[in-house]
Amino acid sequence: MSGFAVLWAQAMPVGQAVPWLRYAAWLLLGFAAAFPLVVAYVVLAERKLAGRFQDRIGPNRVGPFGTLQPIADLIKLLTKEDIVPEAADPVMHLAGPVILTVSAMAVLAVVPMGFGGLDEDGHLTGLVPVDLPAGLLYLIAMASVSAVGVFLSGWASRNKYALLGAMRAVAQLVSYEIPQVLATVPALLWAGSLSLVTVVDRQVELGWFVWSPPGFVAFVTVVVASIAEVNRAPFDLPEAESELVAGFHTEYSGMRFGLFFLAEYMNVFTVGCLASVLFLGGGALPFTSFPKGLLGGSVAMMVLANVISVGTFAVKVGVMVFLMFWVRATLPRLRVDQLMGFAWKFLVPLGLLNLPISALWFELAIREPDRSRVMAWVWTGFLELMALGMVAGVNSRKVGRRDVVGSLETDWVA
């Protein structure tokens, strides 16, 4: 996490005065250095943890406790031969991984990693490359571009496994985008803005959005749908090893394969960031607005507040990433019909039912923040249980061979 030191450049007065210096710092030190480094060590963490989960040791040969393993992997990938199949479409074959990586990187441009400074109205400015007024929309839009990259790499390989993997991937990405977007709506509704910095700022004021029945349901939905969006187990059908060799990236080797790897783990990191920013308060500590108070003071206090908020954020992202590793090591892969059924029959109705309940929470708890939240908890909690029961009940009503799917789906969340 050494790279984070440089990201404070933004919080400093000089960074505010000269915008291009700020952008250059983010590009050179963030996107070209810190984020790939974080991703490299996320890969190492996954391998070590998967080793623990499977009662193995994991990589431990390169450097102390295997800590230099990512560097060795990188050198290996860079020096391996870059094979393009003879029948492949050469330009598209290259464009696939490039589009995927660009989409994975571009998403991070609006994620606030910490508190930043304060503006004239006392709101956070956010430790973020660009605070777009439509930040969340931008994030979802750039993430949806990855479907084009996956499709192109599968299509251009001229390989049946790759094409099948691409078809599965596109169907899955299109399906899970809907519950993902539906589940982000409560956070937007409560924050009153699409800007992720404002979402964090409101959570410092009102408490984390996950502390409410609709918020919790939306949080779980957004995590599940995002795991499916980034093709991770148990939703990794597009690259199911036992059926499709490696799915859409079967015909890739060397650094082109490395780009797929980079994009996948970058996406894991982004899912952690998204869930933390939308529902876990970003860099905010639980039940207190503590480091925000330091921001108005001297430069040293400002740096301290940012260290605290970036550290808090990193812990949250780390917990989310660990959760994803845990799920991957624990759950078996879904069947295709289970995958589609889970999105369309369970997550989408739940997301739709969650919207009016979130609006009720807004009326009862957020519009007047000083009022006791007991009634809001009772009402929305009751309605949320009703909604869950309704969706689960409808899905498991029919009994028969086909409804193994339904019962499995309900076991998943309830």
Added chain:
Amino acid sequence: MGGVIRILQDFEGTSVNRLVPGVMAGLVGLGVLVGALCLVTSPVRSVFLVVSGVGVLMALGTVLARNLVHSALYLVAFFFVVACQFVLLEVDFLAAVQVLLYIGAVAVLMMFGIMLTRNVQGAEPRRRGFFRYLPAAAVAVGMMVMLGRGILSGPASEGLADWRRQTRPALVKEDGTLNERGKLTNNLGLVIGQEMLGRWVVPFEMAGLLLTVALVGSVTLAMGERGEEAGPGRDGAALRSPFERMSR
């Protein structure tokens, strides 16, 4: 450079193959010339012109590419250029919507459609001929003239840009408060939401109703009549065919 040559190779074997590289080179040359001229007078406008020039090239690629998937990819690039233009016009909300809807949904569904219905690898060249383009060109030019007239003759609201004027009003008024355009730029999502559920609520709901009807209709069509469910015996050949064709 290799990429450019391959793009040009896309046009080989078409009836306009001699014309297209010349047109493209001419457009690039013109773009460079105009860009150099404008860079002196107005840097932002020259960036806009360069981006628009790339957009024109991508549009040409969409129409003229031999391979269907390449054509779709040119279209994706064109949509992206439109998003870039929105960014240059300071409406990042519309840029994000453009990418989300047109690249994330429409283009992806189009590619999905190509995979399901046509020759999967798209290697089969499309039939073409110069006269096939004429009706399409007439429709396109007619549409452009109509939209252009409509947009140019529309009056501008207070504090917003008039399309006939070349400068845009400032974001902040003299007294320090935000201008109409400043408010829009700061939180366009909020403004669009209020407009859609206020002044335009009836057309908005009608569009929703129309989409629901389309959805139900397509489900009805896809379900078919009862008892005609696709089984592996009857429809298996149709389902397998794309992959058989690919392996030939």
